Amino acid sequence: MAPEPAQAQPSADYAILQEAAEWFAVLRGEDASHADQQEWERWHAMSAVHRAAWRRVEAVSAEFRQLPGEAARQALDDAGPRQNDAQRRSLVKGLLALCLTAGLGGAMLLRRDTRSWVASLNATEKTAIGSVRQLALADGSQLWLNTATALDVDYGDNLRRIALHEGEIYIVSARDSRQQARALVVDTVHGRLRALGTRFSVQPQGDTTLLAVYEGRVEVAPRDGGAPRIVPAGQQCRFGDGVIGEPFAVDPNAAAWIEYRLQPEQMRLDDFLAQLSRYRRGHLGCAPEVAHLRLVGSYPLADTDRILAALEATLPVRIHRLHDWWVTVEPLPQNK
Incomplete structure (x- = not known):
């Protein structure tokens, strides 16, 4: 052993x-x-x-x-x-x-910068913390909004545009029915993504945006310059400040949130709690002593407290609540 x-x-x-x-x-x-x-x-x-x-x-x-x-x-x-x-x-x-x-x-x-914050406040499509929503677009594309997401949909004569201000989206794109087909693009503060017949997710994360491509291809064009790059299915990358990071493999379970669940596969506990914290208000922390523990399974997001109780029942941890809004996952006390 x-x-x-x-x-x-x-x-x-x-x-x-x-x-x-x-x-x-x-x-x-x-x-x-x-x-x-x-x-x-x-x-x-x-x-x-x-x-x-x-x-x-x-x-x-x-x-x-x-x-x-x-x-x-x-x-x-x-x-x-x-x-x-x-x-x-x-x-x-x-x-x-x-x-x-x-x-x-x-x-x-x-x-986040003030401009993105104000845009989020005035966005036409939003989800609250802990909510996931599916939206059918005018062209037949399907759009999922993850927790705490804000965006605007602007379908014009020349472009099908989604402006993502914060949060995360998952898109199954459809062909444009117009004779002069319009490109489907997603704009974030870091640049523009152009769908090339695809399923993909987009998530602004601080100084970069994370793109994950599950089917088809997506063209990435950083806002501050730099040559565009096409990211194929099965790959993901981060981009920002005129730079596109090197692609790496997509986690096939990362989009389980569209079915309102988290599905870790040998995921570290601290990484899992960072994901879970997006679906609840307040602080959810992890003690360094237990951060390395690994998780496998499927966790429905309808009740995050129930998920914490399941962790307490299956791992050598305890859930410590200082307040309703300040929760930490800690090691079990040592027997003396």
Whole structure:
């Protein structure tokens, strides 16, 4: 039998983030004392890393409560296209200031650029966190929107265009019925993808966009220049900043989300939890000691808490809940 991998030591980032969450729980408790407040102030002033961890916990708390982010989203939706550019800029500026005052806007602006964020707020097609939706397009193409996805569909005389602002989509493209066939393209902040009779998925991820091609071919053209490249079936690649990364093999189970499930095949636990965290509000973390554990199976996404319970029942881990919105998967306590 192969030896078990050595237990990793908890990273400073993980440990400090947990400390920040624990302090948040203490200070929000009914029995929080003046001494607790003073001790937290000493902890908070100890280093910039502590302060950054505290801001992260506050941002997750605010986002979980959907305030003021959801109010800002609703206000922008209500504004609609009838307002002129100056009115919309004024509204966006005010709402961003509101979010920043509440401590949430900073986290939002770190996650994505302001332009993409505003476009997401005003997108015509959206899914909420934890939702998956199938959409039939006018040309017969089928489009799936993964959790927390925002996009616009613009079918004009010369182009069939999908503008993906955030989230993830899966497309089964159809032939254009018009005599002068229009290209089907997907635009992200990083460039344009042109379908060449295909099934593929697209997911903006920070500084790059991930393209996975399951059938046919897709042409990738980075927004900031660089020669286009055709990616064939069975391959995926990342592109951004004028660069297209080297293709690598597609994970055939990666698109299981269109059937509202995750299907890991020897996937690390930390990678699985990163995927699962996209379908629930709040923070879902993984202790470094158990990150290496591997998962196989099919996990329906209808109830993410049930998935966590299944992990606890089948792996040497426990689910630790500091708050409804702060959950970590940790090793079982050692018997003494």
